[in-house]
Amino acid sequence: MTDHHNKKIPLVRLENIYKSFSSNLVLKGVCLEVHTSEVVALIGGNGAGKSTLMKILMGIYTPNSGTIEINGEKMNLNNPSIAHSQGIYLVPQEPMLFPNMTVEENILIGFNTNQAELKEKVEQLIKRLGWSLSLSRLANTLSIAEQQLVEILRGLLREAKVLILDEPTSALTFAEIKSLFQLIKELKSEGVGIFYITHRLSEVFEIATDVAILRDGIVTLKGPVNDFDEARLIQGLLPPQTVTKEIDTREDVKKTVDTDKTQPIMEIKDYSGYGFNSINLNVYPGEILGIAGVVGAGRTELAEAIFGLGDVTGGKILLDNEDITGKQVSEVIKKGLNYIPEDRYLNGVFTLADVKSNMTASVLKWLSKVFLHSRKEKDITQRYIKEFRIKVTGQDQTMKSLSGGNQQKVIISRILSTDPKVVILDEPTRGIDAGARGDVYRIIHELKNKGLAVLLISSDLEEVVLLSDRVVTMYHGRINHRFAGSDINLDHLMAASFGVYEDRGK
């Protein structure tokens, strides 16, 4: 297996690739290659840099340093059309089709050559692959799987030698995955080299010839897939053992709620909707309940549905014994549940308004009859600025000029001003610097000590381990495992998030 690596010139060789976005170093010297007839599975957690690396190969991003060799020749890729002409084609995670065009138009657009000849070529390709895909269908009538087929056809028509598949199975059904794998095997036998980005470890062993793990911008493990098993891959995904954190010092803070004796504040029963299925979960006052999982596992969709932002197809939610299923957001807030969304900029912050307005935005109704009661507004704002040590020059500082951490504190204050019993935090420390991160953690602990129930959604597993009293992991829209106490560790959560956890204890 390894022999041919040394003999042949790789189709693509990425060497020492560095890439940063402003001050954030995403890739720290990545080396990776693919040869003919290889399927290189590229795995890694959220934000590990997989998609960035592939976009560099496509010429969508330019690396800060490092070289890209194609068939042994150094190339300067700074435009997708150059990558295309070199036979590299990316099938994006969300297909980039023209919804109002037919399949034929979608495939043929952008080619300079004779359209009739091309059409014949496409028809032959489809026939050879044994697909049933009508060229005259409109793209917006296609399933995601079919859309991906169209994207792959686009690549094949460009005679792609290297195909990049970015989490192709994330939106596919089981049968569709099977036919996709069949196609990958055929392409492989025809000599196409494939980069296969995935979150699913089981797929790695099913179709990959080689595997590479990307973690924190470096390749931590790479080699023929036969040399690995799931346990070793999980090891590669975890941070090195030497880095022990301040996590252990906080261990004493952890407490396990006596689930038999305590009355849950929120009960989620057989809850289903778009993106999540059959969720059963009890949440107790005074606990931090972590919800872990990979991107697309359905965590955010679940949180939005609970908060009244998404449709519910089944089950119900009791908040303090009151049914809040399918209620509107304002109603849910009133009943005592609040939610801080993942993307503050899109969903939470009024950037141009001042700190005071941002903090009291949720309670305006209660502060006023006709005109705002500005004294009360100031009092509330002052209280939280003091309590959470928010660094502001005054209550009238604009939100935009605060750091990410302080913005998050303002948002948490706003949520608290509605006097909630349950708070859902979605990725509360994303994009926040280390110092402010500690402050946010402290605030989350304070919430818990005040007797609030905190649902913590985070892709940062270390954060989940550090803060949570109990953890559930979600996988494909379902809760697949539950952990409490000393069972909460990176190892378990990582395995469960990737759907390969085995309860060794029992």
Place this chain on the structure above:
Amino acid sequence: MKRILLKLAKMREISAILFLIALFLIIGIINPIFLQGQNIMLTLKGSIMYVFLAAGMTFVILTKEIDVSVGAILGISAAVAATMLRNGNNIVLILLVTLLVGAAAGFINGFGVAKLGVPSIVMTLGTMGILRGLMFIYTGGKWVENLPDYFKKASQVEFLGINVFILITLTLIIMIQLYLSRARKGRFFAAIGDNIEGARLVGVPVNRMKITAFILAGIFSALAGLVYVSQVGFVGNVAGSGAEMTAIAACVLGGVSLQGGIGSVVGAAFGAIIMSSINTGLVFLKVPAYWNNTISGTLLILIVVVDALVQRHLSEKAKKQRLMARTSFVKEDVTIEA
């Protein structure tokens, strides 16, 4: 299956044609004179100006932009053409200069939108004001009259019993339709409005195509200006004012989606005929002419709202299907604990 889908794809134009037939029948029942051949010809002749405006507008709307300066471009190019006619310039030169005026105005619009990133509604609203002002300065606020007869009579020339302008328009529309649907680059306009990132990814020169769309809208507005001069015989200060709304309404009526990416120039042409039929029809129904704008505006909003609701419903449905696909996947090796 294939046929049904193809038919569905064409639905948007078909509904415009049905609307047109219904309109003629309704007005015809109330006042049968409306259905006489001579009157239908008159209605068609009156619609030529709007067909040109709508054809140019189609290019712009396909790329998900809008151009509200087409009426003003019509006005200024009509004024330029009329003064040159009165001064006795060579007709070829006149046509060239007039179309150049339209192209230049379109280029400014396109440059502002594609290169400088000004939202098209703002950019073209600005040029509309500028061009209206320039027209007034150029004519000194006076009507341009006393035009040579040969140009006025051009609008009455017939070939095989059909007005020549109608024949020219018909030919142009068919040519544009073929270009947009068959030519390699013709599809780029719709591609940009359909999925701009996807268009960039397959190598569509997005900015250049947008500028081209605005230039075409300018040229077609200038053509409409020439038709105006020939048919009306003089150019007043308000020539073409309000025509932008008629043109946009015509496109929307003809199935050109303001969301970009969908629509054909044939549909837009039918839309334009509908709009001008409403105008003449109102006369036959003895409805005062000042109802025209009210009706155009109402139609415009009605169609856009219905269209937007349908589109939103479709995209939400697609999103739900995607999310459902994720959860329907259960692997054997996953044990679900209680």
